[in-house]
Amino acid sequence: MITNELVNQSIDYIMQHLDEEITVEDVGNCCHFSKYYFSRVFKAETGESIYAFIKRLKMEQSALRLRIEKDKSITDIGFDYGYSPSNYSSVFKKHHSISPAEFRKGVNTTCVHHPLYPNNLAKFKSFEEYDQQISIQVFDDFFVIYERHIGNYIDLGNNWCAFTEKYKNFFTGNTLLIERSYDDPSITSVEQCLYDICMTVDKRCSLDNVTTIKGGKFAVYRFEGFIREIFVAFQGIFNIWLACSGYEMDERYGLDIYRAVDRENMHVVMDLCIPIK
Structure with a gap:
């Protein structure tokens, strides 16, 4: 878990300016520290240098866009991430061990290997089947307590248990439990996935680790099933539904909103929310 709130602020800054030429000095300045001092703090919290983190995110977010923005x-x-054609291809291949063109050609529209359960090969539904379970909704902003993690999604259950126990006194009848995910584990190493676990609270909450999750328009897929099946549902929404829906994903990140949880049987009802324009 990332416990330094300034590091979390710097990650937010990087995410918001990923399509710009961000320097280490820019990141330090946004937190009012010298780049040398803040570089040490950032690496101690995340395990990566600021430069490596920025470069990795550019490669991984651009790979996601190669997958879903087929007409671009x-x-x-x-170019959107600051690379010339030859430079982008070279850096992309060095990071992903495959060229951007080969990556795009290899996008599978029928099935996917599960990165958390490597022996599992899951098939996608048809566009019509996904479309029947998706509604377009507009959400207000969410004011939340949050914890940010870098690591394997398979640890989510334990992290949620610790989080809900720590903040149990903030629960009300209207509390929502929300995950905000930044990475696709079929692209990002499963040990480097970045995600927030959150619970909605009153805006008068004075804790340090509170933030606002921006609302807006979302494509909402109601998922009912086992936790291990969530990854496949998300991949189907991106690879099948989003690519053919006529909608475009915007600069916000996906949300999972829990509606019911059966921890004993590892079964959930949740809304998988994709931000769209």
Whole structure:
């Protein structure tokens, strides 16, 4: 868990400016520290240097866009992250061990290997089947207590148990439990996935680790099933539904809103929410 709130602020800054030429000094300045001091703090919390973190996110977020923005050229996507065509291809291949063109050609629209359960091969539903379970909704902003983690999604259950126990006195009848995910574990190493676990609270809450999750328009898929099946549902929404829906994902990140949890049987009802324009 990332416990330094300034590091969390710097990650938010990087996410919001990923399509710009961000320097280490820019990140330090946003937190009012010298780049040398803040670089040490950042690496101690995240395990990566600021430069490596920025470069990795550019490669992984651009790979996600190659997958879902099929009508946008590879050159334009690379340019959005500050790369010339030849440089983007070189850096992408070094990071992913495959060229951007090969990556895009290899996107599978019928099934997916599960990165958390490598022996599992799961098949996607049809566009029509996903579309029947998706509604377009507009959410207000969410004011939340949050904890940010870098690591394997398989640890989510234990992290949620610790989180809800720690903040049990803040629960009310209207409390929502929300996950905000930043990475696709079929692209990002499972040990480097970044995610927030959150619970809604009153805006008068004076804890340090509170933030606002921006609302807006979302495509909402009602998922009912076992926790291990959530990854496959998300992949199907991105690879099948979003690519053919006519909607575009915007700069916000996906949310999972829990509606019911059966921990004993590892079964949940939740809304998988994809931000759209």
